[in-house]
Amino acid sequence: xxxxxxxxxxxxxxxxxxxxxxxxxxxxxxxxxxxxxxxxxxxxxxxxxxxxxxxxxxxxxxxxxxxxxxxxxxxxxxxxxxxxxxxxxxxxxxxxxxxxxxxxxxxxxxxxxxxxxxxxxxxxxxxxxxxxxxxxxxxxxxxxxxxxxxxxxxxxxxxxxxxxxxxxxxxxxxxxxxxxxxxxxxxxxxxxxxxxxxxxxxxxxxxxxxxxxxxxxxxxxxxxxxxxxxxxxxxxxxxxxxxxxxxxxxxxxxxxxxxxxxxxxxxxxxxxxxxxxxxxxxxxxxxxxxxxxxxxxxxxxxxxxxxxxxxxxxxxxxxxxxxxxxxxxxxxxxxxxxxxxxxxxxxxxxxxxxxxxxxxxxxxxxxxxxxxxxxxxxxxxxxxxxxxxxxxxxxxxxxxxxxxxxxxxxxxxxxxxxxxxxxxxxxxxxxxxxxxxxxxxxxxxxxxxxxxxxxxxxxxxxxxxxxxxxxxxxxxxxxxxxxxxxxxxxxx
Ligand code: AMP
Numbered sequence: 001x002x003x004x005x006x007x008x009x010x011x012x013x014x015x016x017x018x019x020x021x022x023x024x025x026x027x028x029x030x031x032x033x034x035x036x037x038x039x040x041x042x043x044x045x046x047x048x049x050x051x052x053x054x055x056x057x058x059x060x061x062x063x064x065x066x067x068x069x070x071x072x073x074x075x076x077x078x079x080x081x082x083x084x085x086x087x088x089x090x091x092x093x094x095x096x097x098x099x100x101x102x103x104x105x106x107x108x109x110x111x112x113x114x115x116x117x118x119x120x121x122x123x124x125x126x127x128x129x130x131x132x133x134x135x136x137x138x139x140x141x142x143x144x145x146x147x148x149x150x151x152x153x154x155x156x157x158x159x160x161x162x163x164x165x166x167x168x169x170x171x172x173x174x175x176x177x178x179x180x181x182x183x184x185x186x187x188x189x190x191x192x193x194x195x196x197x198x199x200x201x202x203x204x205x206x207x208x209x210x211x212x213x214x215x216x217x218x219x220x221x222x223x224x225x226x227x228x229x230x231x232x233x234x235x236x237x238x239x240x241x242x243x244x245x246x247x248x249x250x251x252x253x254x255x256x257x258x259x260x261x262x263x264x265x266x267x268x269x270x271x272x273x274x275x276x277x278x279x280x281x282x283x284x285x286x287x288x289x290x291x292x293x294x295x296x297x298x299x300x301x302x303x304x305x306x307x308x309x310x311x312x313x314x315x316x317x318x319x320x321x322x323x324x325x326x327x328x329x330x331x332x333x334x335x336x337x338x339x340x341x342x343x344x345x346x347x348x349x350x351x352x353x354x355x356x357x358x359x360x361x362x363x364x365x366x367x368x369x370x371x372x373x374x375x376x377x378x379x380x381x382x383x384x385x386x387x388x389x390x391x392x393x394x395x396x397x398x399x400x401x402x403x404x405x406x407x408x409x410x411x412x413x414x415x416x417x418x419x420x421x422x423x424x425x426x427x428x429x430x431x432x433x434x435x436x437x438x439x440x441x442x443x444x445x446x447x448x449x450x451x452x453x454x455x456x457x458x459x460x461x462x463x464x465x466x467x468x469x470x471x472x473x474x475x476x477x478x479x480x481x482x483x484x485x486x487x488x489x490x491x492x
Contacts (some may be wrong), residue, residue, distance in 0.1 A: 195234025
């Protein structure tokens, strides 16, 4: 990614808005349900959490904080400060440093039509360009998150209704977004035209008021006892008010491109996304991986937790025992959130330990979902060898991650992506395995029930594996041009 000297740009080095969103309309304990929903979506973001509620007098209440949902919303006093029958919430996985709190969502603003709160999962690709124009017009940004652009675009819109103003704003943004928003009169959900990030609709049982729920994943519906109704469709906006649910699709029809990495790693395995159960999909990916690149071995061992379903699929397809040869300590966060390589290395050891009796003297197939920087794999392989494995073969349930994601999954810049810098044979050598194989792109699509990847019309966003970015990367192009123009000799 480009050097980033512009004060209007993010104050950290990359866009990374891996998040979870939740919203509920018309129920008692709306904020408590939102806290539960966010807890189920905790895997989508552990840096911060926030809830905004709307009480019966039309007054908004907010509480936001750094850290996990339980750390911020475990206190009865905090929850008592979030009254009302409607609420939205957000889990954030993003920036570090002292500016983090002002970036915690939901964002809230007072408009001429009243209060408006919004929570965003995804990443906008023209936010900096829009922000520059908005700042020139006098908009004063309070945060460095791209999501604030929505707020200002809504504020300056010349349309009258909240919905029309939102549509006006959404027509100007590029990128990936699943949004939940709340104003005095409705809960709103929206997905970008390609439907890159997930958003599902659920309904609470009649005894809980029958209200609607919006959430990033179905696991958040399950925890609050809501029935899954359907996915919000790509390009769809739903407005949920006291008269029911109203749907509109203002962007026209385009072929959707749901993020394939949600299936591989990001979504929780008990979620059903776009009609497809994530757990079963991961097992199918593992089975396909076994068909493509099987090797003789004694035991299939997952890198927990994310490699578990794929390893199960692999083991049953290959007819080799599946064993928990690596045990994960659940009381540490994801190693990814550790800021430096040194700490990250330590983090891997904190997180995983070898189950010696399972590994000693065995030829081991290790299954993991992805290799990003390669730090995890290297440490795990070393650990498995130290535990006495005679051979270590690594099988990865995604194709090589060769490109950064600009649409809301936290991936480092290309220079840090192992697969962008090395071919598979070199990666095997660096990681220290006897063999290394990744699932093919076609194999991945097959595991998802397609015939393969149709290069003319790929069913998913797979830019992290192909570099084919379906949504323009306007900010990066603009910045690149700026960087290039700085290199040109000044006109005489
Ligand atoms: P690395 O050490 O950078 O190769 O990390 C790879 C590991 O990180 C894999 O085991 C994945 O389960 C996990 N992973 C992959 N993508 C992400 C992500 N966007 N955020 C957090 N963890 C990830």
